[in-house]
Amino acid sequence: MEEEYRIEKDFLGEKKIEKDAYYGIQTLRAKENFDITHTDMSLFPTFIKSLAKVKKACALTNFELGDLNDKQRDAIIQACNEIIDGKFHDQFIVDPIQGGAGTSTNMNANEVIANRALEILGEKRSTYDVIHPNNHINMSQSTNDVYPTAIKLTLHELIYKLKDSLRYLRDTFNEKAVEFKDVLKMGRTQLQDAVPMTLGQEFKTYAVMIDDDIFRLRETQALLKEVNLGATAIGTGINTKAAYQRKVISNLREVTGVDYVSAGDLIEATQDTGAFVHISGILKRVAIKISKICNDLRLLSSGPRAGFNEINLPKVQPGSSIMPGKVNPVIPEVVNQVAFEVIGSDVTISMACEGGQLQLNVFEPIVAYKLFTSINMMRRSFYTLGEKCIKGITANEEVCMDYILNSVTIVTSLNPILGYEKCSALAKEALATNRRVYDIVLEQELFTQDELDKLLHPKNMVNNY
Known part of the structure; x- marks a missing residue:
């Protein structure tokens, strides 16, 4: 009967690994x-692809x-390319939240790439004397430079997608702005009638508010282009050759098509999480x-009879x-709740970045x-808000006009005269x-009535710039 498992060993002992699994003992x-979120890294396919690119x-x-050698390189590159193309993501089984500063995720990638490369070479999985997760896949690397570099690659790409969703939302609001350009209404400050x-x-x-944020996000992407790849354990570049750090950044640019640069001080970059805070x-x-x-x-849609x-x-x-017959503003409500989650996450990120010690932040x-x-x-x-809410808003x-005509604050237009x-x-x-x-x-x-009509006509009080 064919074995369902293979045996792998590390310095802590040995374990049975499912025969068809590409991951290994450390994974x-x-x-x-770590059974924390009840999910795994396949929840973030862009991050898995980023790890493969690194x-x-x-x-x-x-x-x-x-x-x-040639055979090792070709097999490793093919395995990485396959992961970049979306294959084997189900083999990335570790929980995203883990101790060890990301070592588990890094080793998950090392083992999957190693075993797929062995398969490409016609070898059995776990034949690590031919291609080893640490000795070959993780050569000249540490989790402490690979992991944050992959995070930055991922964020750089995800921010592009976030900007696309904001552009969609901005354009949807602009379309409504044109549609409603002649609809007069009361402005309000402190929930009181204004002008x-x-x-x-x-x-x-x-x-306009959204467009400004698109620009701010574009600014943040520049911060993500500075990486510490080649720093290895703490930024000293231990276990790398003299030319490695320069060459690996060049190859990273080639692989990603993005002009990544090396941090000016790798020891500083390995412990500094300021970009993530920003x-x-x-x-x-x-x-x-x-x-x-x-x-x-x-608020503007409240009521409809008593709002x-x-x-x-x-x-x-x-x-x-x-x-x-009651209908609630459920789309804006769900977006509010997403905002609350993001604000809470910012607190978590702030505490995690503050909690680092000495040469490494373990809470990445x-x-x-x-x-x-x-x-x-x-x-x-944002797509939900634009598609299911903003597009269908009517005035x-x-x-709106009744509120203007009954408002006391239109007397403001008479201030310069009276x-x-x-x-x-x-x-x-x-x-x-x-x-x-x-x-x-x-x-x-x-x-006179003619004078007053000119002074108090709502259209004369609106600056249509």
């Missing part, structure tokens, strides 16, 4: 030790320096602003298990997990008598 130990760049460099504006201006503001802060900024926009949408009712959100599902796994998760949730929620023009004190008296009388400012001004013969 299995990590799987057994390993590919390292293998090319080790071959150039004479430390791998008139257009609904188009309100939605245009949201587009990126998390930008994600929090984006989340807070989008959440504020969702708050506005919920603002200036806009209608698309009805996507019944809103209550007990109140017939939780940093990576939170950054990747935040970006993926934000990206999906209640009559309601002065603040007189206008305050007019506003006070309007509130006390529940009458329109317009009617009181005419009654007091402060202006």
Whole structure:
């Protein structure tokens, strides 16, 4: 009967590995030790591909320096390419949150690449005298330079996707800004009536806010181009040849098509997680602003009979298990909750980055997990917000105009002529008598009707820039 398992050994002992598994003993130990999220690294395919790209760049460099032969190089490169193409991701079985500064994830990659390379060469898995996870796949490397480099490669790519989702959301708001450019409404400050504006201006503001964040995200990508690959354990480059560090960065550029550069001081770069803190802060900024926009949408659509009712959100599902006919703003609500998660993740990332000691921060796994998760949730929620909510918003023009005509604060337009004190008296009388400012001004013969119509016409109080 054919064996279902193979035996692998390390300095702690031996373990049975499933015969068809590409991972090895260190991956299995990590799987057994870390059951934290009930997920595995296949949750982040971009990160797995990034790890393979780093390993590919390292293998090319080790071959150039004479430390791998032709057959080893070709097999390793083919294995890396297959992972980059999306194969064998189910073999990355360790939990994203783990002790050991990412060593378990790095070894998972080393073992999968080694065993696939052995298979390509016609060898049995675990024939590590031919290709070894540490001696060949991890040659001239440490988790401490491979892992953060792969995180940066992943973030660089994920931010492109996040920017695409924000562009989609921005463009959707811009379309509504054009659609609503002639819809007059009251502006508000501190939830009190302010002065008139257009609904188009309100939605245009949201587009501008988002566009600004797209620019900030683009700035953060520059920080991600500086990597510590070649630093090995603590930044001294131990176990590498003199030319390795320069060559491996060159090969990384070739493999990724991105102009990555080496950090100026590798010891500093190996322990410094400042780039991750900064990126998390930008994600929090984006989340807070989008959440504020969702708050506005919920408020402007509130009611419909006992709220603002200036806009209608698309009805996507019944809103209550007990109140017939109730429809809730569920799309903005879910985006709010994504924002809360991102803000909380920023706290986690801040604590993890602060918690590093001396030459290494061991908490990069939780940093990576939170950054990747935040970006993926934000990206999906932004498409959801645009497609299922913003596109279908309609305006209640009559309601908006009624608020303007009944508002006391349109008296602000008379300030330059009548002065603040007189206008305050007019506003006070309007509130006390529940009458329109317009009617009181005419009654007091402060202006002719033609003059007043020009001064108080809402369109004359809106700056359509």
